[in-house]
Amino acid sequence: MIIAPEISLAALIDRYDYFLVDQFGVLRDDVGAYDGAAAALRALKDRGKHVIVLSNSGRTGDYNAERFVRLGFDRELFERFVTSGDVAFDILSASSDIRPGMRAFTISSGGDQNLADRLGLTSVARSDEADLVIISGSEAERIELEVYRRQLAPAAANKAPCICTNPDIHKLADGKIVPGAGAIARIYKDLGGMVHWIGKPHREIYEFAIARWNSADSAKIVCIGDSIEHDIKGATDMALSSVLVRTGILADASEEELSELTRHFAANPTYIMPGFSNGGSGRQRASAI
Numbered sequence: 001m002i003i004a005p006e007i008s009l010a011a012l013i014d015r016y017d018y019f020l021v022d023q024f025g026v027l028r029d030d031v032g033a034y035d036g037a038a039a040a041l042r043a044l045k046d047r048g049k050h051v052i053v054l055s056n057s058g059r060t061g062d063y064n065a066e067r068f069v070r071l072g073f074d075r076e077l078f079e080r081f082v083t084s085g086d087v088a089f090d091i092l093s094a095s096s097d098i099r100p101g102m103r104a105f106t107i108s109s110g111g112d113q114n115l116a117d118r119l120g121l122t123s124v125a126r127s128d129e130a131d132l133v134i135i136s137g138s139e140a141e142r143i144e145l146e147v148y149r150r151q152l153a154p155a156a157a158n159k160a161p162c163i164c165t166n167p168d169i170h171k172l173a174d175g176k177i178v179p180g181a182g183a184i185a186r187i188y189k190d191l192g193g194m195v196h197w198i199g200k201p202h203r204e205i206y207e208f209a210i211a212r213w214n215s216a217d218s219a220k221i222v223c224i225g226d227s228i229e230h231d232i233k234g235a236t237d238m239a240l241s242s243v244l245v246r247t248g249i250l251a252d253a254s255e256e257e258l259s260e261l262t263r264h265f266a267a268n269p270t271y272i273m274p275g276f277s278n279g280g281s282g283r284q285r286a287s288a289i
Helices: 011-017 037-046 061-070 083-093 113-117 145-157 182-192 203-211 228-237 255-265
Strands: 018-021 050-055 080-083 103-107 132-135 162-164 169-173 174-179 195-197 223-224 241-245 269-275
Touching: 011 037, 037 050, 037 223, 050 203, 061 080, 080 083, 080 203, 083 113, 083 203, 103 113, 103 145, 132 182, 132 228, 145 182, 162 182, 182 195, 203 228, 203 255, 223 228, 228 255
Parallel strands: 018 050, 018 223, 050 080, 103 132, 132 162, 162 195, 223 241, 241 269
Antiparallel strands: 169 174
16 A cells, blocks of 8 residues: 655655755654765755755754754755744744743753743743743653643643644654653643644744745745654645655554555655665664654
8 A cells, every 4th residue: 555656865856946854753863863864965955955954843943953963964954944943932922912021831851941031931830820831842751641731730720821832742762752742732732721833734834934935936845754744744734745754753654554644634745755865765773763
């Protein structure tokens, strides 16, 4: 059961001029870069293609770009690093509902509170004190979801609005697939809270990124990702071409499982690639996930 034809990087380069490339699961995992990923970006650069790395990360694009370079990717290989955190700041900083000094309760990874800090909000340690909840990351590899549920229940009971700046339901951690920030935001919704999702597959992040290219022809844009629920669904809803790579969260999924996901999310990739690399599968680092 084949959901889409396989395509090579060379063929993609011939057909498209603008590339929206996912970070985790396409170019890297939680440990380091995939084999061949930097060479693939170099091939795009050498042919004069436009590349934006598009990531459901609650942190800034600048932070992610710096970390990306430390993994061995040359900064010249991509024009911008656009994150859902960037888009959230752009939206919220222009909102009359967000005021400096508002109390924000943040769930993130590594204690990150950069969105609250950039917006001039006051961070609080308990959700019952919050005017706003920010869910930007997950540490579900070490914190049980039930703990997050207990933390969030008071804010949901108080009807505090929630901003989820990373809609990913799953993430890669320690060679495994674990619940992502999006799964925690779903808990908040189940508790009766109101959630505004910013990031793939929602339109704002695509519109924000594509606007960087001024008047790009949508027929010449292709989105490359490892998630049907986020990358392929987002591209489909934006009427853009898409490529599903088999090096991330769906690396071990069967054709039947992929087909079921495409039906469930009403999102079918235009093409499939074994891995985003300039020759070869690119799967060397993906076998454990």
